[in-house]
Amino acid sequence: MTAPPSPRLIDDVALIAADIRRRALGEVRLDADLRDYSRWRCGGRAALVVAPRDKRSVSRLLAYFRQRSIPWAVVGEGSNLFFDDAGVQVPLVHVGPQLGAVRVDGTLVRVDAGVWVPGLALKMMRGGLGGIEHIVGIPGTFGGLVLMNGGSLRRGVGENIVEVEVAEQDGSVRRPRHSECGFAYRRSALQQRNCIVLGATLQLTPGNCAAMRRHMLEIMASRRRRFPRDLPNCGSVFVSDPALYASIGPPGAAIELAKQKGAREGDAMVSPKHANFIVNLGNACSADIITLIRRVREAVAVRSGHHMRCEVRFMNFAGEVREVHEWLEDPAWREQRSDEPRRVLNG
Ligand SMILES: Cc1cc2nc3c(=O)[nH]c(=O)nc-3n(C[C@H](O)[C@H](O)[C@H](O)COP(=O)(O)OP(=O)(O)OC[C@H]3O[C@@H](n4cnc5c(N)ncnc54)[C@H](O)[C@@H]3O)c2cc1C
Structure with a gap:
């Protein structure tokens, strides 16, 4: 993943796809629309997408x-x-x-990587296992x-991870x-490892179902009130930073103070509902979103001296991913x- 891809790779795609199919390593899509794979619904086309059948297929595919x-x-x-x-x-x-x-094995729970997060939180609550209620709204x-050590209410799933x-x-x-x-706030060392997470073991604690359910309903209600729901987005764009928090507040407050709420670049817009979200009004491309992130970040830096870190990640043509x-x-x-x-291959 680190080495730049050889130009021959594109010519070989059909061959690679045929090989993967023959080995029954998973479902293969050629020339796939990347808008199907990002919640911002933008991006060009992927030469090849493979959805491995199981954990063993992931290993065999990487080999x-x-x-x-x-x-x-x-x-x-x-x-x-x-x-x-592109x-x-x-x-x-x-x-x-x-x-x-x-x-589930007592209070230890082994979870595979493809499990849908809100479904996991609900399943654990119904089984009387507590500790990860805060992840219920994370799509x-x-x-x-x-990989992201995601969570809410200032918590991260890493707190409950054994291995x-x-x-x-x-x-x-x-x-x-x-x-x-x-594990650190919205970070993990796994991000530098260029590996694929197959799953993890969680240590949970016995809890009261009804109390956990109430807590989760409160979390969901609060998220519905605060976050944009109808337009494509990738959640919080910037990570909360203790120094920024102490002087101004969360990224959304800093963005509002810098008068960027509602700012637009093409069809990408800083959400009028929550300034730390960027929504796609319809035809935003990735370049629009990147330009808007740059503008917002610069405006906040001018206003407050803080250069905000992003939570959202971008994958380039060569498959390299960075915040x-x-x-x-x-x-x-x-x-x-x-x-x-700009090389836009879609639309
Ligand atoms: C409306 C909305 C609300 C959100 N709220 C929250 C929130 O409250 N808290 C929070 O933390 N996040 C939140 N997010 C962000 C996001 O949901 C989380 O970061 C989530 O955990 C990412 O999971 P994913 O499967 O979508 O990963 P992707 O977006 O597909 O990938 C994220 C990164 O992980 C890598 N990756 C994905 N799967 C694997 C794997 N199996 N092995 C190795 N690397 C992998 C990718 O290459 C990429 O670098 C929100 C997003 C949205 C759209």
Whole structure:
């Protein structure tokens, strides 16, 4: 995933797809519309998307890629990720419901990476297991949640994780313990590892179903009140930062103070309902969203001196993923984008 893809890769896509089908490693899509894989509903086309059948297929797929030096990238629900308008040239591994098992053993729960997060929270509540009620409103896969250490109410799922099961780049399976995962606010060391999360073991605590249910209903009601619901978005764009929080408040407050609420770039708009969300009014492309993020970030920096970090991640043509502010701070990338005419392969 780190090496730039060879130009030959594009020619080989049909061959790779046929190989993967023959080995029955998963469902294969060629020339897929990336709008189907990002909750912002933008991006170009993916040369190849593979949805592995099970955990073993993920390992075999990575071993297959490794043996042939084929770079790859991974996507879950795409609720925190968007793609280049030029598309993605490397094979995308789509972790979804095929990896959907949840096994309860007392208060230890083994969860596969493709499990739908709100469904997991509800299932645990019904089984009287507490600790992860705060994830009930997060519309992603469990694998994406683990990688991002996602959560709400200032909490992260990492707090409850005992160990994670990952497929490494050579296809081998490892089980890093909690202490090796480097969980921090909306971050984990797994992000640097270029691995695929296959699942994780959670340590939960016995809890009162009715009380947990009430708490979850409150969380959902509060989210419905505060977050935009009808237009495509990828959740919070910027991560809350303690220094910014102390001086101004959460990113939404800083964005409002910098007079960016409602700001627009093409069909991308800072949500009038919650300034830390950017919504797609219909035909926003990834370039619009990136430009708007840059404008908002600069306006906040001018107003408050804080350079906000992004939570949302962007995948370029070569399948490299970084948080958007990291791309924006890369002079080579900025230079390249200003030179290139926008290559929109959709629409
Ligand atoms: C309306 C809305 C509300 C949201 N609210 C919250 C919230 O309250 N708290 C919060 O933390 N987040 C929130 N999010 C963001 C998002 O839902 C979470 O970050 C979620 O956990 C991402 O999961 P995903 O499957 O969508 O991952 P994706 O968006 O598909 O991917 C995110 C990153 O994880 C990588 N990845 C995905 N799956 C795997 C895997 N199996 N192995 C290795 N890497 C993987 C991707 O390459 C990418 O880098 C919200 C999003 C939306 C749209």
